[in-house]
Amino acid sequence: MSDQAVINKRLSGLDEILDKSAQLMAHLGYHGTSMRDLAQVTGRSLSGLYHYFSNKEELLFLINQRGFTSLLDMSNRLLIDDLRPEQRLSKLISNHVTYFIDHLSEMRIMTSGTMEMNEQRSQILWKLKQEYTQLAQNIVGEYMRSQTDVDYPDDVISRKTYLLYGMMNWIFGWYSATDHGTAQEVADDIFHTFTKGCCAEENRKKSL
Amino acid sequence: MSDQAVINKRLSGLDEILDKSAQLMAHLGYHGTSMRDLAQVTGRSLSGLYHYFSNKEELLFLINQRGFTSLLDMSNRLLIDDLRPEQRLSKLISNHVTYFIDHLSEMRIMTSGTMEMNEQRSQILWKLKQEYTQLAQNIVGEYMRSQTDVDYPDDVISRKTYLLYGMMNWIFGWYSATDHGTAQEVADDIFHTFTKGCCAEENRKKSL
DNA sequence: AAATTATCCGAACGATCGTTCGTTAATTTA
DNA sequence: TAAATTAACGAACGATCGTTCGGATAATTT
Numbered sequence: 001m002s003d004q005a006v007i008n009k010r011l012s013g014l015d016e017i018l019d020k021s022a023q024l025m026a027h028l029g030y031h032g033t034s035m036r037d038l039a040q041v042t043g044r045s046l047s048g049l050y051h052y053f054s055n056k057e058e059l060l061f062l063i064n065q066r067g068f069t070s071l072l073d074m075s076n077r078l079l080i081d082d083l084r085p086e087q088r089l090s091k092l093i094s095n096h097v098t099y100f101i102d103h104l105s106e107m108r109i110m111t112s113g114t115m116e117m118n119e120q121r122s123q124i125l126w127k128l129k130q131e132y133t134q135l136a137q138n139i140v141g142e143y144m145r146s147q148t149d150v151d152y153p154d155d156v157i158s159r160k161t162y163l164l165y166g167m168m169n170w171i172f173g174w175y176s177a178t179d180h181g182t183a184q185e186v187a188d189d190i191f192h193t194f195t196k197g198c199c200a201e202e203n204r205k206k207s208l
Numbered sequence: 209m210s211d212q213a214v215i216n217k218r219l220s221g222l223d224e225i226l227d228k229s230a231q232l233m234a235h236l237g238y239h240g241t242s243m244r245d246l247a248q249v250t251g252r253s254l255s256g257l258y259h260y261f262s263n264k265e266e267l268l269f270l271i272n273q274r275g276f277t278s279l280l281d282m283s284n285r286l287l288i289d290d291l292r293p294e295q296r297l298s299k300l301i302s303n304h305v306t307y308f309i310d311h312l313s314e315m316r317i318m319t320s321g322t323m324e325m326n327e328q329r330s331q332i333l334w335k336l337k338q339e340y341t342q343l344a345q346n347i348v349g350e351y352m353r354s355q356t357d358v359d360y361p362d363d364v365i366s367r368k369t370y371l372l373y374g375m376m377n378w379i380f381g382w383y384s385a386t387d388h389g390t391a392q393e394v395a396d397d398i399f400h401t402f403t404k405g406c407c408a409e410e411n412r413k414k415s416l
Numbered sequence: 417a418a419a420t421t422a423t424c425c426g427a428a429c430g431a432t433c434g435t436t437c438g439t440t441a442a443t444t445t446a
Numbered sequence: 447t448a449a450a451t452t453a454a455c456g457a458a459c460g461a462t463c464g465t466t467c468g469g470a471t472a473a474t475t476t
Contacts, residue, residue: 046425046426049424108321160406198402259452
């Protein structure tokens with residue numbers, strides 16, 4: 001077996017653990033979920049878990065790192081395509097909302113905020129978040145400039161971006177697939193509300 | 209000392225405990241905060257805390273109940289005044305944002321979502337949340353109707369309201385008094401973004 | 417077939433958890 | 447002032463916590 005295959009095998013086992021752990025931790029919280037709970041839900045023994053990570057804190061770090069990395073990779077691809085600012089913002093929102101709804105548990109953990117962690121690890125996560133935030137602010141800023149020909153100060157753009165991410169990150173507080181439509185429908189709603197206000201979409205339909 | 213004074217004294221002691229406990233729990237999480245931590249931060253002994261509540265879960269309940277009740281009382285007063293739908297929405301947002309920023313720790317706990325709790329207690333909290341949500345949806349729905357003369361279905365209004373509360377409830381993820389202005393400035397930004405889109409406020413300034 | 421490595425486990429460690437108990441100081445009431 | 451109630455405490459309980467250790471089994475390589 002090649003080195004890569006060994007790594008894949010290993011990551012496959014780890015990925016399963018990260019998924020199921022995130023699901024339980026999203027419900028009970030990090031401190032509220034014991035290693036024995038995680039052993040049971042992953043179908044392994046308590047001590048067997050420590051083959052995949054050295055302690056509980058590292059497990060939390062791995063869930064966060066995996067999530068932010070893949071979210072960042074997806075969004076970075078938006079910059080490669082030659083899109084108009086409006087389309088780019090629309091795709092950024094679709095990406096985030098779709099990923100969010102497909103990975104509700106992990107996103108719940110990733111957005112649960114300050115957690116005491118190893119200095120080096122928290123810095124790695126901080127940089128990932130920072131990079132993602134900067135990317136989003138650039139796209140929002142370019143959109144606003146394209147709409148108004150105004151050069152907004154950074155703090156205005158920054159705050160607007162936080163409002164946008166508030167709409168998206170609050171999804172875990174209410175979203176249910178059966179009641180609130182597909183991820184794309186939610187993303188469209190957020191895009192229209194953010195760009196034109198809460199009555200925009202309906203006005204458009206009405207004027208057709 | 210009168211009965212009321214006794215009750216005040218008692219509530220004063222409890223209120224102090226709820227405040228300091230919320231502050232610590234907002235940082236470390238419910239399960240991450242031990243009763244010994246709470247005893248230290250409130251300047252009391254471990255066993256002395258149990259004079260004010262019967263167990264840790266009840267402490268969490270009391271923090272939530274106190275917060276939602278006072279938030280609901282504030283917002284209910286909006287319905288008494290004779291306001292236009294636009295003003296009423298604006299005041300709802302100001303109320304929520306101001307309360308949120310003045311009580312960041314408690315709001316962090318109140319918005320941290322599903323927590324395993326006594327059936328009766330969780331039902332009391334659920335009803336408070338439900339009442340507050342219904343009040344907000346009514347105000348948002350009336351505003352949208354006043355702007356467009358369209359009768360929106362309930363699920364549309366419901367989703368728009370969730371987006372609005374997403375912008376507001378995400379505040380704890382980024383807000384700092386020194387960097388992001390007063391609560392009123394944030395509230396105005398959210399009101400303009402929600403009603404007219406992200407470029408509304410600046411367009412208005414530009415057109416003066 | 418032997419050697420090596422990757423997985424996995426039962427049992428136990430010290431530490432910390434939420435809670436209870438009996439008792440004492442402080443304050444209010446009668 | 448005496449009685450009654452409120453407020454607070456130290457010490458200890460059993461339970462559960464994260465983690466470790468030595469050894470077993472399974473998988474892969476030599």
